[in-house]
Amino acid sequence: MAKVEIYTKAFCPYCTRALRLLEQKGVAYDEYDVTMGGPKKAEMVERSGGRMTMPQVFIDDRHIGGCDDLMALDRRGGLDPLLAA
Template identity: 80%
Template structure:
């Protein structure tokens, strides 16, 4: 199984949507709560090439993007192979 990491913030519906999609695939990602900013948020911005919105998803270190990006990847059949 691939290593999945997700940066989230509290009360974020897009974060919830991404987490539900991953759960439907049997994936329990390593989750980083960056609600209050700090070093983990700075890390997220750096790893994502400057993206500042939540969530930001990484699979085996590769930046996937946000909730819409994750859903689009799944819709075109690209998510399952990355998770295998």
């Protein structure tokens, strides 16, 4: 199973939506709450090439993007193969 990491913030509907999709797929993930900033948020910004919006999703250290990117990848049929790797 792939290593999935997601950076989130409190009360973010896009974060909730992305987490729900991962849960529906039965995926284990590491969630990093960066609501208050700090080193994890700085790490997220660096890993994502400067993106500041939440969530930011990574699968096996590959930057997937935000919620809309994750949903689009799933609609194209590209998410399941990444998760199965």
